[in-house]
Amino acid sequence: MGRDRKSGIEPGRGVPLVDQGRVDVEDHAPDRLRCRPVRRGPGVVGHACSLRGIALCTVTSDAVTPDPDEDLPEQMRIRREKREQLAARGKEPYAIGLPITTTIAAVRAAHPDLEPDVSTGEQVGIAGRIIFLRNTGKLCFATLRAGDGTELQAMLSLAKVGEEELEAWKDLVDIGDHVFVAGEVITSKRGELSVMADEWRMAAKALRPLPVAHKALNEETRVRQRYVDLVVRPEAQQVARTRVAVVASVRRSLSERGFLEIETPMLQTIHGGAAARPFVTHSNAFDMDVYLRIAPELFLKRAVVGGLERVFEVNRNFRNEGADRTHSPEFTMLEFYAQYLDYQDVARITREVYQEAALAATGSLSVEHPDGTVLDLSGDWPQIDLYESLSTAIGEQITPATNRDRLVRLCEEREIGFHPTAVPGKLAEELFEFHVVPTLVDPVFVMDYPVDTSPLVRGHRTKPGVVEKWDLYINRMESGTGYSELVDPVIQRDRLMEQAALADRGDDEAMHLDEDFLRAMEHGMPPMGGVGVGVDRMLMALTGLGIRETILFPLVKPGQS
């Protein structure tokens, strides 16, 4: 055995210290000697040695000089050597300023259907990442893929590039490298659109091998190494681009309707705007704890008080709660507010914004998911009443006045879990989620929620016990909510005092009393409609994917290495 290939230390050669004494590793158990690389501050590398799990010493690189490449898997070591070889042969491994004349997509678009074995006479310079390589003795093929998923074949022949350049290609180019190729646009004998190279250059030598393109990466690797996922799985690119299309469309739709996009604080000193547990962090400059926002609502409303009239924001919210297929600790939220509108007006705008986004992203208002679910987003979206639909489903009249004991019993009969302190409205919503939500596939506005769960919403004009609030359900998921906003500062103060009392009693979702928000409201907050829509859930509805697939880099716990 001899040399421990991981550490570069030969057992028995080093004499690690144990306390003040010494131990001869050879005499004890050489097979139990463990040495692992450690980093002690910038640039200081060493090896920590242990015997039978007992730390012995840290050997710095002065004492032991391991070959830095020795730890690497063979494939990575070879790629590093190829990088060196490029330089040795006068080639830049990471060339900049390449004479690129066009894109892969443009070449494809310009020559949609050429016959096989055709020369166009058109000279181009293109670059892309190699995803497949097929080398024969004197003719080499490479499939180059661009970021947009388009592909083009590069061909290198002995006749065109000469023996030296062809050998260099075969010796130094791997799958995963970015290469530049200049030459004529042709089709191969099999009809594949190609560039017949007069010249090739390395654009970026990849030191790590790409995953095998033909077998699916497992979900964890996809999420943790999204950059790799994006390279090998065009659908990953597609999702990222769909998000861009959706967000751009949302901005366009609202801008066209007179809304101003503004940016409100992510760091907030008071926790409010929704019922959710916040992340807490600390400002050194102000020497105080601050919250990552759970909602932009209270600031957008301040802006409307100030006369910005119609405002919106598309940005991140943070909620320190569960993470599952439909919840992410950070997620993208659209909120918009318009003075003088009510919850019916903003329901219409929400539907239009959503439909325009669906068209922009998918070209259709009928969306089919991988699991076969089909969503029909077209036309007007129906409205159902929360209490009426619940009563119908249960076969018993439920109203905001139904007493709590009855609701508790109904929940218990169905084994629906609920918080022991849950208010009656919350219990009604639980029952609704149990009975009605699973049936809501196509978009539906659920209207008129209990007042005790909606502290920021105006009371209903005619129905007692409910507020002018809707939840939008799409694909059995709550996708957005809209209100006729509460703008009466006296009522608002009462509601927020109740919230603050809940918070004092240990409810860490309850809002705190935001005096400055009330002060703004006391200056005259115009009646307004307001909406919050989960953008990630829009993506989920349009793609049928889980939330972690719609977010490019979702939060993950750090793994090994």
Next chain:
RNA sequence: GGGGCGCUAGCUCAAUGGUUAGAGCUGCGGACUUUUAAUCCGUAGGUUCCGGGUUCGAGCCCCGGGCGCCCUACCA
């Protein structure tokens, strides 16, 4: 939070407590001027997540830890 399952080569996966942990692709060496996951011949590649333990012997069994997935609970 509770329960179940998983972690093995660069990637995707095998492997009754019992030879030296295997396969495909990738890699490396060779052949090939029209390939499409090229093909053919040859070959290398391992801290079986980490740390303990049981055993003559552990990828497999036990204990502890890490990370993930599923179910469940909680959650504007």
